Amino acid sequence: MIVSTSTAAYLHLPFCRQRCFYCDFPIAVVGHGAPLAFSGWILEYVEAVCKEIQTWQSFPVQPLTTIFFGGGTPSLLPLEGLSCLLDCLEQVFGWDTDVEISLEIDPGTFTLPQLQAYQDLGVNRFSLGVQSFQDSLLEGIGRHHRRADIDQAIDWIYQAEVKNWSLDLISGLPNQGLEDWQRSLYFALTAKPSHLSCYDLVIEPNTAFGKQLQPGTGPLPTDELTAQMYCLAQQTLTKAGYHHYEISNYARPGQECRHNQVYWHNQSYYGFGLGATSYLQGHRFQRPRTRSAYYAWLQQWRGQSGSIPGETVSATERLLETLMLGLRLAQGVTLPALTSEQQKALFKALGSHQQRGWISLLDAESQPCDHPQALHHLQLQDPEGFLFSNTVLTDIFNCLTE
Ligand code: SF4
Structure with a gap:
């Protein structure tokens, strides 16, 4: 009999307008057309993730304390899809009254009514993927959004009175100088988020950048410059009152991301959806990264009742x-x-x-x-x-x- 004591769940929503040049996440590119409809393969994907969640319904489980919708661009999923996933989680696991429900949102992919509807569904933490405040740098890394979309997104976050939100930046971008980074930090502070993530760009081999760029050489900043960027962020953000609680993360006291702390404390968590990793009862497992392989795995795994996928971590x-x-x-x-x-x-x-x-x-x-x-x-x-x-x-x- 499986008894799970995990109380954290990650759900992967793999929809993006286009693939950014540095990204090797498992995603499906949906283009720049009208908002996605809750039909066809989008509906099929949500149903598959719900089936995966439902495999837990016959086992003793604990109410969830953190839920994280990551991607991909979760704000591209039609609201009905998010609602189905939350209903399913609630039916199978339930959750604590003070559950943290996080959703990644990208500028240019949501509206004010959408943000308010997310809040009505119970989402209480948002992570806004700004990455940079300069259009030329955003264009250079293949992001679809621009500065005007960022300003609009932040304005809506304020109008919706979101209290708990992270502004995410990337340093070490091609052609980014120290002054550019300083400007991004300045604009980020002006937005007064409760949390900031500042990650250094990583060049992954199977990406457009991996095929074109060499870490430490132009147009990428030198290692010395990326180190200066790191120290500048540390000085600027701590001086502004943010707690540098993790290598790449800063928060107002008490507004640290509870879900990510589960990973850093090496505690167990559920993973649901394409490419998602779970770590349960000493077993770690990453799901297949393509939809067809994920559906095939899911069908096979649902047939083996009473097992936890993955290899035992030694x-x-x-x-x-x-x-x-x-x-x-x-x-x-x-x-x-x-x-x-x-x-x-x-x-x-x-x-x-x-x-x-x-x-x-x-x-x-x-x-x-x-x-x-x-x-x-x-x-x-x-x-x-x-x-x-x-x-x-x-x-x-x-x-x-x-
Ligand atoms: S928006 Fe995020 S997940 Fe989507 S392609 Fe860009 S980096 Fe990857």
């Missing part, structure tokens, strides 16, 4: 994931149980990073730790430790897998 993988995800958080991570050899190896490997001021090694009383056996908690320092987190994480990985 104890070593779980340990490494807990450290690597937990170190993304400003609060750091308490070490899981380690052997005395592992404690010694970790203490030695991180000593030089501690001297550089990148990481704090702490004992159980949160005091600086001067002995391997007393090592209890690790915390990256902001901003240098976050900036060089890859180096620290590589050393942790090497010393725990040797």
Whole structure:
């Protein structure tokens, strides 16, 4: 009998106007025509995701505390579709009275009445994909929206009296200078969101950019410049009162994204829909990335009642994931149980990073730790430790897998 204690659910809504040049997410391009109708393959997709959710209805489950609609561009899904998915989640899992329901929305893909209708359905957190405030940079990364769409979107967010919303930016864009980034941060602060995400552009191999651009070389900013952008964001946003609670995320106190914290704490979560990952009872599973393969998998899996999809995550993988995800958080991570050899190896490997001021090694009383056996908690320092987190994480990985 499966008994799930997870209380977080991610649902993937894979519709986008066009594919951005840096994007390797599983999406379907729907073009620039009229708003999507709740029929044809859109209806078929929502029905498939509902069927996947319904596979849980015969098992003991907990009410959800966080629900996240990501994409893709969830604001392209007709309201009836979102309503069906929420009804289905409520019937199968139910949710807490203070559930966080997040929806990603892109400028130019929603209206004020639509935003208000989302709120009526229970959505209480929005994530606005601005990425940049400059039209030339937006055009250069293949985004469909422009500055005028952003201003309109923010105006509607205010008219709808949305209290909990994130403004998402990307740094390190082609032809982006430090002044451009400074301007984006300035306009972002002017909008007064309760949360900001600032991700550095990643060049994925199977994207238009992956085929054209080389990280660190023009028109992409140099590594030195992207580091300056990171530090500028850290200084500007913390000075404005935002808490830098995760490597790439800032929030007004108490308005951190609860759903994403489930991932960073390496806790379990449901994933539903194309390409979505779930992590349940020690099993991690990523669903197929194309619609036909997802439907075929779903049909096959529904036939195997009583199983959880995916491979078991080994104890070593779980340990490494807990450290690597937990170190993304400003609060750091308490070490899981380690052997005395592992404690010694970790203490030695991180000593030089501690001297550089990148990481704090702490004992159980949160005091600086001067002995391997007393090592209890690790915390990256902001901003240098976050900036060089890859180096620290590589050393942790090497010393725990040797
Ligand atoms: S809008 Fe987001 S999901 Fe869609 S193509 Fe662009 S980056 Fe990818």
